[in-house]
Amino acid sequence: MIIYKEENEIIKNSLKGIKLPERVYIFDTTLRDGEQTPGVSLTPEEKIEIAIKLDDLGVDVIEAGFPVSSLGEQEAIKKICSLNLDAEICGLARAVKKDIDVAIDCGVDRIHTFIATSPLHRKYKLKKSKEEIINIAIDAIEYIKEHGIKVEFSAEDATRTEIDYLLEVYKKAVEAGADIINVPDTVGVMIPRAMYYLIRELKKEIKVPISVHCHNDFGLAVANSLSAIEAGAEQVHCTINGLGERGGNASLEEVVMSLMSIYGIKTNIKTQKLYEISQLVSKYTEIKVQPNKAIVGENAFAHESGIHAHGVLAHALTYEPIPPELVGQKRKIILGKHTGTHAIEAKLKELGIEVGKDISKEQFDEIVKRIKMLGDKGKRVTDRDVEAIVEDVVGKVDKKDRVVDLEQIAVMTGNRVIPTASVALKIEEDIKKSSAIGVGPVDAAVKAIQRAIGEKIKLKEYHINAITGGTDALAEVIVTLEGYGREITTKAASEDIVRASVEAVIDGINKILAKKEIK
Numbered sequence: 001m002i003i004y005k006e007e008n009e010i011i012k013n014s015l016k017g018i019k020l021p022e023r024v025y026i027f028d029t030t031l032r033d034g035e036q037t038p039g040v041s042l043t044p045e046e047k048i049e050i051a052i053k054l055d056d057l058g059v060d061v062i063e064a065g066f067p068v069s070s071l072g073e074q075e076a077i078k079k080i081c082s083l084n085l086d087a088e089i090c091g092l093a094r095a096v097k098k099d100i101d102v103a104i105d106c107g108v109d110r111i112h113t114f115i116a117t118s119p120l121h122r123k124y125k126l127k128k129s130k131e132e133i134i135n136i137a138i139d140a141i142e143y144i145k146e147h148g149i150k151v152e153f154s155a156e157d158a159t160r161t162e163i164d165y166l167l168e169v170y171k172k173a174v175e176a177g178a179d180i181i182n183v184p185d186t187v188g189v190m191i192p193r194a195m196y197y198l199i200r201e202l203k204k205e206i207k208v209p210i211s212v213h214c215h216n217d218f219g220l221a222v223a224n225s226l227s228a229i230e231a232g233a234e235q236v237h238c239t240i241n242g243l244g245e246r247g248g249n250a251s252l253e254e255v256v257m258s259l260m261s262i263y264g265i266k267t268n269i270k271t272q273k274l275y276e277i278s279q280l281v282s283k284y285t286e287i288k289v290q291p292n293k294a295i296v297g298e299n300a301f302a303h304e305s306g307i308h309a310h311g312v313l314a315h316a317l318t319y320e321p322i323p324p325e326l327v328g329q330k331r332k333i334i335l336g337k338h339t340g341t342h343a344i345e346a347k348l349k350e351l352g353i354e355v356g357k358d359i360s361k362e363q364f365d366e367i368v369k370r371i372k373m374l375g376d377k378g379k380r381v382t383d384r385d386v387e388a389i390v391e392d393v394v395g396k397v398d399k400k401d402r403v404v405d406l407e408q409i410a411v412m413t414g415n416r417v418i419p420t421a422s423v424a425l426k427i428e429e430d431i432k433k434s435s436a437i438g439v440g441p442v443d444a445a446v447k448a449i450q451r452a453i454g455e456k457i458k459l460k461e462y463h464i465n466a467i468t469g470g471t472d473a474l475a476e477v478i479v480t481l482e483g484y485g486r487e488i489t490t491k492a493a494s495e496d497i498v499r500a501s502v503e504a505v506i507d508g509i510n511k512i513l514a515k516k517e518i519k
């Protein structure tokens with residue numbers, strides 16, 4: 001396993017003089033702050049299922065919810081507490097006796113109690129003095145401790161609080177019995193350097209473990225959490241998929257993988273389960289994971305650019321910092337506009353086709369051209385598209401062996417005209433022209449070809465499938481033709497259904513004729 005701190009000179013040098021912990025504790029708040037994501041509301045059954053998965057994942061603490069908030073919340077938390085999971089179960093409570101009583105009644109192992117300390121919250125929200133807030137915090141902590149329950153104390157909006165006062169609050173909290181203090185960056189205003197400074201200052205005076213709870217308002221939640229750990233924080237709050245109020249919280253998968261793969265710091269997380277739990281949480285919260293989300297996003301290990309795909313195929317680490325399997329993901333080579341030949345060759349190999357053996361270089365070049373053309377239309381080229389293109393290119397009778405070739409086709413259709421097609425076919429050395437009307441453009445085109453060829457070859461069956469969605473989808477036409485005692489089924493694919501139909505029919509005719517005279 002790669003640990004960048006040990007292998008990368010720049011990272012190694014930057015961390016000189018910093019004493020990193022061996023192990024960091026993961027406090028998961030997906031079921032509390034994560035559920036505060038606007039619009040998200042989990043049923044007790046969903047919360048229970050997620051809690052079991054979080055335990056399976058190996059988080060140290062599950063903040064199962066805010067018990068006083070509703071009866072359903074209490075039902076879920078009680079049930080989670082009764083499951084005897086390995087993780088400690090925590091409930092959130094304001095520094096209010098009623099909240100604490102309800103949490104105790106749920107049977108939680110730890111109560112996370114909090115009160116805001118910043119001037120803004122003191123003045124406008126709580127309307128309380130500094131002293132009053134300290135006293136409320138002390139009373140709450142002592143009350144919880146009287147019940148023999150572990151206390152985690154948070155000074156809400158800590159990072160916008162006067163530092164001397166914050167230190168005083170935390171010191172008094174520890175004196176009152178807080179087992180761990182949590183430092184919330186409630187509106188995500190910290191920068192990594194400031195977080196480092198704050199935690200280092202607190203570490204000088206606070207002798208219980210320090211935890212951080214970083215919000216992502218400026219996209220810095222993970223960076224700030226890591227900085228706090230560099231400064232000595234022992235626990236970090238995070239959520240699956242970075243869910244949480246506003247811009248969310250520090251994403252568990254990003255924090256854990258950074259700790260493990262960059263810093264070489266252990267957690268208890270079974271990283272191979274990260275993708276699976278991310279999907280489960282996304283399903284129940286109905287919050288889609290953005291494709292470019294680190295670690296668990298669909299594109300986290302996907303490569304379309306030719307240069308990247310070539311590099312990855314030669315050695316995965318060229319364009320992947322960690323192997324996808326480490327987080328339960330799979331590498332994906334995506335074909336499209338930016339694809340290069342190495343990626344297409346690899347994709348064909350996956351489909352059991354080898355260039356030079358199963359297909360010629362010319363056919364390969366044609367496949368590359370067709371894939372790029374599809375990509376140019378803004379399409380993501382799926383495996384099914386590739387298969388259709390390959391069948392189309394490879395399955396066709398070679399140009400030199402063709403008896404019949406399409407020289408020209410013109411089709412006219414509309415609401416006030418009868419669909420009409422005229423074709424010019426090159427039959428051996430002659431040009432044969434004909435036209436026909438039909439119920440639609442495809443019907444007219446096929447009939448015009450039939451007329452040029454004569455009655456000896458008949459169209460028996462015709463099917464069309466749209467491979468990808470959209471009006472510009474690649475369409476696959478499958479036809480069965482009968483003639484000269486033979487029955488042939490052929491396919492052709494094109495974004496234009498008339499062309500796909502004509503190509504399939506002409507290819508079928510060539511297969512039937514196989515160099516037979518038809519004049």
Ligand SMILES: CC(=O)SCCNC(=O)CCNC(=O)[C@H](O)C(C)(C)COP(=O)(O)OP(=O)(O)OC[C@H]1O[C@@H](n2cnc3c(N)ncnc32)[C@H](O)[C@@H]1OP(=O)(O)O
Nearest residue numbers: 036066068069070094095096114115116125126156186245
């Ligand atoms: C930063 C955070 O994420 S904090 C957690 C936020 N999560 C939630 O709020 C979700 C669950 N919340 C709820 O269900 C409800 O808000 C409840 C049950 C907690 C409280 O509901 P209500 O009693 O109707 O109060 P409401 O939510 O409107 O207002 C909050 C009250 O709590 C007080 N309060 C806020 N934080 C604290 C605190 N940490 N300690 C003590 N009192 C607090 C406010 O001053 C206000 O008091 P007031 O009613 O005397 O003015």
Ligand SMILES: CC(C)C(=O)C(=O)O
Nearest residue numbers: 114154156157184186
């Ligand atoms: C309750 C506290 C820790 C919180 O969620 C916050 O400040 O964001």
